[in-house]
Amino acid sequence: MSDDQTTADEKVERIERIRRLAKVVCICKGIPLGKVLPAIKACDNVTDVNRMAGTGTGGCKGQRCGPRIKVLLRKKHELQSDVSKTKETASDSDE
Numbered sequence: 001m002s003d004d005q006t007t008a009d010e011k012v013e014r015i016e017r018i019r020r021l022a023k024v025v026c027i028c029k030g031i032p033l034g035k036v037l038p039a040i041k042a043c044d045n046v047t048d049v050n051r052m053a054g055t056g057t058g059g060c061k062g063q064r065c066g067p068r069i070k071v072l073l074r075k076k077h078e079l080q081s082d083v084s085k086t087k088e089t090a091s092d093s094d095e
């Protein structure tokens, strides 16, 4: 097994773990991951995600869902960074 394969498997495992943990992202409002993911894709901070998805407005005022949204945003940025590095590596090898 190559290092690339292991890395891809680890990424898939991490994503699945996050999905399992965050099936319902906002417990107070019952907002599932499926409704939050479009906001995660479109936004770069928790406040904007809350505005778009309706999270953070329940009884705990985002004490429980805020950290989950931060994790999802961080993972999005990590994946975007990995994709950028992969594209740079691919374009370097084309030269």
Ligand code: FES
Pocket (backbone or CB within 6 Å): 025, 026, 027, 028, 029, 055, 056, 057, 058, 059, 060, 061, 062, 063, 064, 065, 066
């Ligand atoms: S879990 Fe989202 S506001 Fe409480």
